[in-house]
Amino acid sequence: MLFFSISNFISFAQIKNRKPNIIIIYVDDLGYGDIGCYGATLVKTPNVDRMASNGLRFTDAHCSASTCTPSRFSLLTGSYAFRNKAAILPGDAPLIINPNTPTLPGMLQKAGYQTGVVGKWHLGLGNGSINWNEHIKPGPAEIGFDYSFLIPATGDRVPTVYVENQRVVNADPSDPITVSYGQKIGNGPTGYENPELLKMKADRQHSETIVNGISRIGFMSGGKKALWKDEDFPVILTNKAKEFINANKQDPFFLYFAFQDIHVPRVPNKMFQGKTKMGPRGDAIAQMDWCTGEIIKELEKLGIAENTLVIFSSDNGPVLDDGYVDFAAKKIGTHKPSGIFKGGKYSAFEAGTRVPTIVYWPTVIKPGVSDALISHIDFYSSLARLTGQKLEGTNQAPDSFDMLPVLLGKSNKGRTTLVEEAFTLAIRSGSWKYIQPVKSTPPAWFASKNIPSGLENHQQLFNLQNDIEEKWNIASIHPDKVNKLQNKLSKIEKAATRPGYKQ
Numbered sequence: 001m002l003f004f005s006i007s008n009f010i011s012f013a014q015i016k017n018r019k020p021n022i023i024i025i026y027v028d029d030l031g032y033g034d035i036g037c038y039g040a041t042l043v044k045t046p047n048v049d050r051m052a053s054n055g056l057r058f059t060d061a062h063c064s065a066s067t068c069t070p071s072r073f074s075l076l077t078g079s080y081a082f083r084n085k086a087a088i089l090p091g092d093a094p095l096i097i098n099p100n101t102p103t104l105p106g107m108l109q110k111a112g113y114q115t116g117v118v119g120k121w122h123l124g125l126g127n128g129s130i131n132w133n134e135h136i137k138p139g140p141a142e143i144g145f146d147y148s149f150l151i152p153a154t155g156d157r158v159p160t161v162y163v164e165n166q167r168v169v170n171a172d173p174s175d176p177i178t179v180s181y182g183q184k185i186g187n188g189p190t191g192y193e194n195p196e197l198l199k200m201k202a203d204r205q206h207s208e209t210i211v212n213g214i215s216r217i218g219f220m221s222g223g224k225k226a227l228w229k230d231e232d233f234p235v236i237l238t239n240k241a242k243e244f245i246n247a248n249k250q251d252p253f254f255l256y257f258a259f260q261d262i263h264v265p266r267v268p269n270k271m272f273q274g275k276t277k278m279g280p281r282g283d284a285i286a287q288m289d290w291c292t293g294e295i296i297k298e299l300e301k302l303g304i305a306e307n308t309l310v311i312f313s314s315d316n317g318p319v320l321d322d323g324y325v326d327f328a329a330k331k332i333g334t335h336k337p338s339g340i341f342k343g344g345k346y347s348a349f350e351a352g353t354r355v356p357t358i359v360y361w362p363t364v365i366k367p368g369v370s371d372a373l374i375s376h377i378d379f380y381s382s383l384a385r386l387t388g389q390k391l392e393g394t395n396q397a398p399d400s401f402d403m404l405p406v407l408l409g410k411s412n413k414g415r416t417t418l419v420e421e422a423f424t425l426a427i428r429s430g431s432w433k434y435i436q437p438v439k440s441t442p443p444a445w446f447a448s449k450n451i452p453s454g455l456e457n458h459q460q461l462f463n464l465q466n467d468i469e470e471k472w473n474i475a476s477i478h479p480d481k482v483n484k485l486q487n488k489l490s491k492i493e494k495a496a497t498r499p500g501y502k503q
């Protein structure tokens with residue numbers, strides 16, 4: 001039953017008399033069980049927990065995929081990432097969102113919003129032959145962001161420089177930047193040639209150019225003045241986010257604040273080193289909690305907290321060893337990054353995409369917990385409705401369902417079906433979960449991760465109602481169910497799923 005009708009919403013909007021600001025805080029690799037309000041005890045996350053106890057905490061909300069690029073692609077386009085074959089990108093990849101594609105920030109611009117992105121991008125930049133010494137185009141501006149301050153790919157990939165409004169910050173024409181994901185370039189040290197320079201050891205893939213004592217994926221030369229220090233991320237990124245909020249406090253604004261935490265390399269600021277007994281991974285969780293708190297405090301200071309909708313979530317499930325020796329597994333103690341669920345980052349099991357998700361809007365959202373099934377893909381349509389934008393009959397957001405009543409806690413009627421993407425596809429339908437056999441082999445390095453992956457070359461079926469840990473594959477006992485779900489999945493693979501969507 002829907003508890004919330006459009007007419008209620010309109011009258012609510014009239015009471016508010018203006019469009020609310022919208023902030024999406026997107027943490028990297030944060031698992032379901034990694035924060036206090038989802039059961040963690042060995043790391044304290046008071047700021048996020050406060051948001052949860054004064055907002056709506058979801059127990060069955062999903063990012064679209066168990067890796068970063070596809071999840072972010074889906075968040076910004078309202079489309080399943082497999083439609084675009086979006087996969088983890090190297091740091092010199094071209095922009096994977098075609099500038100003609102309707103996007104979430106573009107839709108909000110039309111609704112009168114000032115739009116900004118601060119933090120990890122990992123959606124590619126430029127058109128394939130990127131020159132890091134010039135204005136980089138296309139980029140965030142071409143897909144709907146008025147302002148951008150980026151870590152271009154990931155913390156573990158070159159180039160290790162900030163890019164503000166599509167120019168490298170502190171670029172120096174006399175020391176041009178070159179990037180290579182093939183042969184080594186320049187004379188700089190690498191992890192495999194100069195291990196004595198490292199503050200953290202790494203596997204072979206992460207042993208190329210060394211910057212700030214950390215070897216990365218990929219080679220880079222030049223740009224000495226532009227190189228980042230990983231320890232500065234929380235301060236620099238949070239300040240940029242605050243500056244954007246301050247500059248736009250009079251307008252409705254949309255801020256997509258994408259953290260580097262708690263992705264590798266985990267190199268927390270001094271303020272957080274040793275905060276937990278879990279080593280850098282635990283300390284990075286404490287750091288991301290602080291950054292979140294800084295944003296909420298800023299909204300309160302400016303007196304705009306009650307007119308700002310904040311969505312807090314993660315781009316995929318947790319991973320302990322992701323290439324650097326930071327003792328995440330060794331120091332884990334009783335901490336359960338995936339909570340009660342199986343798997344994690346890269347995995348087709350629940351913990352791959354079931355992530356902490358909190359929606360916070362003081363005085364508007366009644367505190368509570370929701371077990372509705374929702375996807376981050378749904379933010380697009382839901383925020384369109386919130387801001388008075390109509391998607392019906394257009395070619396926007398092909399897989400995004402309007403879940404606004406669910407997001408605001410007015411209804412518990414979530415999705416009936418949802419696809420989870422890993423190196424294969426899985427589908428949720430009611431309490432059933434079906435994992436399709438893998439069609440292509442995952443990368444060789446994945447085998448060493450020691451994460452239950454769910455990647456098999458046979459069909460798997462679980463009933464989450466009595467097997468939340470996906471322990472018992474009951475495909476052979478329910479061949480009809482398997483066929484039905486496989487057919488459903490194949491149909492979703494072929495065509496858009498949003499009601500009213502037209503190409």
Ligand code: NG6
Pocket residue numbers: 028029067068069088122154156205206217263264316322323445
């Ligand atoms: C993988 C990297 C991993 C991480 C991941 C992207 C190797 C062996 N592993 O390819 O360290 O960077 O890509 O993570 O290279 S994500 O959260 O951005 O998807």
Ligand code: CA
Pocket residue numbers: 028029067068263315316
């Ligand atoms: Ca990630």
